[in-house]
Amino acid sequence: MNKNKSFRAFCRALSLYDHFLLSCHVSPEADSIGSLLAMDSLLRRLGKKTTVICEDPFPQRLEACLSSKRWKMLNELQKPQSYFQALITTDCPTLERIGKVRDIITPDTVIFNIDHHISNQFFGHFNFVRPKASACGEVVFEIFKRMRMTIHKEEAKNLYIAIMTDTGSFKYSNTTVSCHRVAAELISLGIDVDKINDAFYSTYSLSRIHLYSRLLSRVKTTPSGKIAWVGMKRSDLSHSGATYEDAEGFIDFLKYLKEVKVAFFMSEMKPDRQVKVSFRAKGNYDVNKIATYFHGGGHLKASGCVLRGTLHQAEKAILNCLHQQFRLG
Numbered sequence: 001m002n003k004n005k006s007f008r009a010f011c012r013a014l015s016l017y018d019h020f021l022l023s024c025h026v027s028p029e030a031d032s033i034g035s036l037l038a039m040d041s042l043l044r045r046l047g048k049k050t051t052v053i054c055e056d057p058f059p060q061r062l063e064a065c066l067s068s069k070r071w072k073m074l075n076e077l078q079k080p081q082s083y084f085q086a087l088i089t090t091d092c093p094t095l096e097r098i099g100k101v102r103d104i105i106t107p108d109t110v111i112f113n114i115d116h117h118i119s120n121q122f123f124g125h126f127n128f129v130r131p132k133a134s135a136c137g138e139v140v141f142e143i144f145k146r147m148r149m150t151i152h153k154e155e156a157k158n159l160y161i162a163i164m165t166d167t168g169s170f171k172y173s174n175t176t177v178s179c180h181r182v183a184a185e186l187i188s189l190g191i192d193v194d195k196i197n198d199a200f201y202s203t204y205s206l207s208r209i210h211l212y213s214r215l216l217s218r219v220k221t222t223p224s225g226k227i228a229w230v231g232m233k234r235s236d237l238s239h240s241g242a243t244y245e246d247a248e249g250f251i252d253f254l255k256y257l258k259e260v261k262v263a264f265f266m267s268e269m270k271p272d273r274q275v276k277v278s279f280r281a282k283g284n285y286d287v288n289k290i291a292t293y294f295h296g297g298g299h300l301k302a303s304g305c306v307l308r309g310t311l312h313q314a315e316k317a318i319l320n321c322l323h324q325q326f327r328l329g
């Protein structure tokens, strides 16, 4: 593995290849997708052939603000795997995060890793990783700048949405002077922030509200109130008519509790006996450590992992780990 962080080497290598596969992580969200679409556009402007691919479908709820036109799922690929010389990943701390897309790369595929996770494993032949960047979108913005590429309006929109969402609309602790400066520059390129906000946030379905009401009624806390959690069963989705996507963002409600220091949201996944977990922290509690313990990862204050077992088993294991690590009552 080449841990070459040099930007010049990164760009020089980019120019060597003609056909790129671009992939974000499984269960893609707006930072990963916005970064991917902007990189795709940059490469195409440089005359490269590109294929945007993901194991998962384009999230329906993002269709109002991000373009799914170039999105392909694995089973839609027609070309043989050797067709791609290089792979670009966005927002992936490990190569495992691209899921089954790994099956179509070969030992010869040159990997470009673009990310901002503190837990990034430098799995690429070329790695452009900025743990201080608020979002992967901010890293891609830097690539545009360093390559002296002007940023087109659609690219600006993709990057703005990436940064806006990963900072919780400039509220989370990863909100920095730098990300505000980047956002200001992107807005100056003519994007319509009001329209983006409406398209992104004012989109709840009634089913989603019904799902939230079920989940809100089951929130649990430790006696001190410092840990809060809830588990979503698959039947919560069928009873409310909601989807997995509808549950995204629910964890914020747990963080809104005044006493809460650490929150986690567990979701029963489609393959039985697997539980997807999201962690969030307030103050100095490193939930990346907790997720990493369970073979996941992420950031200090927002991380995730997948556990084998039932919701009940996951709950027990996580509470044990939290008590051991943080001694929160």
Ligand code: 5GP
Pocket (backbone or CB within 6 Å): 091, 093, 094, 097, 277, 278, 279, 295, 296, 297, 298, 299, 302, 303, 304, 305, 306
């Ligand atoms: P979310 O809770 O919104 O799904 O994810 C929060 C953060 O944790 C994201 O930055 C995401 O990259 C990371 N994350 C979520 N699930 C996993 C996982 O299963 N494995 C790893 N390595 N990171 C995850």
Ligand code: MN
Pocket (backbone or CB within 6 Å): 031, 032, 091, 116, 135, 136, 166
């Ligand atoms: Mn991100």
